[in-house]
Amino acid sequence: MRSSFQHQPVLLNECLELLALKPGALVLDGTVGGGGHAAAILERTAPDGKLLGLDRDPAALAAAAQTLARFDSRAELIHASYRDIARILTERKLSHVDGVLLDLGVSSHQIDMPQRGFRFSETSKQEIPLDMRMDPQAxxxxxxxxxxxxxxxxxxxxxxxxxxxxxxxxxxxxxxxxxxxxxxxxxxxxxxxxxxxxxxxxxxxxxxxxxxxxxxxxNDELRTLEQGIEAILDALGPEGRVAIIAYHSLEDRIVKNHFRNAAKGCVCPPQFPVCHCGKKPRLRLVTRKAVTPTESEIAGNPRARSARLRVAEKLAEVA
Ligand SMILES: C[S@@+](CC[C@H](N)C(=O)[O-])C[C@H]1O[C@@H](n2cnc3c(N)ncnc32)[C@H](O)[C@@H]1O
Missing domain, CATH: 1.10.150.170 (Putative methyltransferase TM0872, insert domain)
Structure with a gap:
């Protein structure tokens, strides 16, 4: 059966290239949605790579289950927030993951379902409830x-x-x-x-x-993102990469600042002759500037227009 969940994955090739995934990798897709990015990741990590796909929205997980059915037990879908990544790995006795993707915000499917209340129309006379919960059980x-x-x-x-x-x-x-x-x-x-x-x-x-x-x-989105990035940095194994696609400046600022801060070493005042803070870099920035969609991607998928992708790599010595 074909899924009614319509969502075109944004910056797909850029994510795959910059995550630099190897066959056999264990990847966590923290916002699996309809599973578009997840399917491409599983193809990249074939024949035995695994994917944990998280979403707050059970409708998204149902759609992802259809998209990813052909990968069988290589994909596990979990109803959870990516903020809870530490618990999810502990429950599965996993020490770390090799890559993480967050494709933030709402899916086209969520926007297109009037009863979810994510969309408004100045002209429609329809009674659309003010809901906006990503997890309808919240x-x-x-x-x-x-x-x-x-x-x-x-x-x-x-x-x-x-x-x-x-x-x-x-x-x-x-x-x-x-x-x-x-x-x-x-x-x-x-x-x-x-x-x-x-x-x-x-x-x-x-x-x-x-x-x-x-x-x-x-949806407590900004605090979730701050806590989620911290949890992801802890969960990444040596040279594991995290890719985050943000869709508005508030989110993108959090990603940029968090990555930059984690990529910085000593933060002692310059007049200190030796370091007192002991801060060591945890990350290497893979993208110095955000990667944005090409004109042709935007022409084919206008919802991609505000996307900004940033990628960082966990330094082997701190993993
Ligand atoms: C832009 S869509 C992802 C689309 C997906 N990459 C694809 O290719 O189909 C964002 C998804 O993230 C989910 N989401 C948002 N915040 C979340 C969170 N804190 N934890 C887990 N899922 C979240 C939403 O429910 C939505 O399904």
Whole structure:
């Protein structure tokens, strides 16, 4: 049976080249989605390479199971966040992995399913619930956040995760609106955004920034990424590589800074004659600048346009 999960893997050849995988490698795909990248990784590591595929979304895992069925026991799919990589390896008595891929954000499939609430339409009359949970079993949806967050928390959410001009004004409008009726659908929220008249004349539609901010908050995406990178660095074996594709500047900044910091040695002030901090580099940067999709990839898959790939290698002596 053909899967209805449609997602074209982004920067696929670049990931495969830069991960430099060898036959027999054990790879963790922390965001397996529909399994597009995972299938190509399993082909690269044939005949006996293995892949652990994680996703928070059971629908993604079901789709990946179909895509990866032909690899049989070479692929294991796990309902988990990549933040929990240490536990996952311990449970399987694995000391390390040879490569890790994170392809962050939401899949095309998630965006295209209206009931998941990741997408909004200014013109549609459809009642789309404000959900946005990547894991439908998680307890907290975007509607819950809008119902319970304080004025200050709402403002910080829009400011920090959406870099939204007028964050305070929107937070105030939400607190006022919810005193009268619950904010349940994307239409309810769009109406408040319009009434609050925020972000006029800016490059980005304010609603896009608001929806981005809510999605990041509901799924705790930035903290997960910070903790996840740390866990991945611990999990990588000697000369193991990690490749991360980010889709907005907040994520990409975290990846860039984390990799750079881990690639740096001593951080003592320059006037110190000898090192006191003892900090040693753990990583080598494989990409100095982010790799971006070619024009032809973007033409074939417009959702690739904001992708930025960074790759780093664990130094053998610290593994
Ligand atoms: C862009 S898609 C990945 C697509 C995949 N590379 C492919 O080729 O089909 C991102 C996926 O990551 C999942 N995801 C997001 N955050 C996650 C996390 N913290 N842990 C595990 N999966 C996560 C989403 O549910 C989604 O299925």
């Amino acid at each position: 307890s907290f949806s975007a509607a819950d956040l809008l119902a319970h967050a304080s004025l200050q928390e709402l403002q910080e959410c829009f400011q920090n995760y959406g870099e939204l001009p007028g964050s305070r004004r929107l937070a105030t409008a939400i607190v006022e609106a919810r005193r009268h009726t619950p904010i349940r659908t994307t239409r309810d929220l769009l109406e408040i955004i319009h009434t609050a008249r925020i972000g006029g004349g800016r490059k980005h539609n304010p609603a896009t920034l608001v929806f981005q901010a809510l999605r990041i908050a509901v």
